Amino acid sequence: MSANPVVGIIMGSNSDWPTMKAAAQVLEEFGVPFEARVVSAHRTPDLMFEYAETARSRGLQAIIAGAGGAAHLPGMVAAKTTVPVLGVPVQSKALSGKDSLLSIVQMPKGVPVATFAIGEAGAANAGLFAVALLANTDAALASRLDAFRARQTQAVLDMKLD
Numbered sequence: 001m002s003a004n005p006v007v008g009i010i011m012g013s014n015s016d017w018p019t020m021k022a023a024a025q026v027l028e029e030f031g032v033p034f035e036a037r038v039v040s041a042h043r044t045p046d047l048m049f050e051y052a053e054t055a056r057s058r059g060l061q062a063i064i065a066g067a068g069g070a071a072h073l074p075g076m077v078a079a080k081t082t083v084p085v086l087g088v089p090v091q092s093k094a095l096s097g098k099d100s101l102l103s104i105v106q107m108p109k110g111v112p113v114a115t116f117a118i119g120e121a122g123a124a125n126a127g128l129f130a131v132a133l134l135a136n137t138d139a140a141l142a143s144r145l146d147a148f149r150a151r152q153t154q155a156v157l158d159m160k161l162d
């Protein structure tokens with residue numbers, strides 16, 4: 001957690017944290033100041049509205065919102081702020097996250113949510129996407145992102161098979 005966060009990571013329950021941690025780890029790795037907290041669309045709707053309504057004035061430039069099941073959090077937050085919302089479908093027990101994915105991705109025209117893959121890969125990619133957004137106006141961060149991609153490419157080129 002940072003004193004002046006520019007990215008907010010929110011999730012419907014602390015049971016989402018093992019997934020959403022992947023976004024936090026990426027932001028930490030890139031030195032992006034962020035905050036992470038539980039904000040539930042269904043269980044704390046007033047807090048969700050307050051969080052979304054104050055997001056821009058508090059300096060947030062992106063909100064990564066993860067939820068599972070009937071996952072209304074990203075869409076409802078996007079309805080109350082124009083800060084870009086990056087939605088992460090958390091894998092649910094009953095339907096393996098397909099419910100979460102469809103709840104988040106099928107936003108009606110006019111209120112977008114950028115939707116990522118189900119689970120940890122989606123959370124990590126949401127973190128990387130937030131880094132890419134911020135890198136548009138931060139040359140040092142853009143260099144770190146380029147270096148990350150170069151390391152990733154090299155790691156694949158170095159892969160050996162038995």
Ligand code: RP5
Nearest residue numbers: 012013015016067068069090
């Ligand atoms: C959603 O309900 C949360 O995002 C979580 O994925 C799901 C289950 O929550 P818990 O019952 O584990 O608190 O709101």
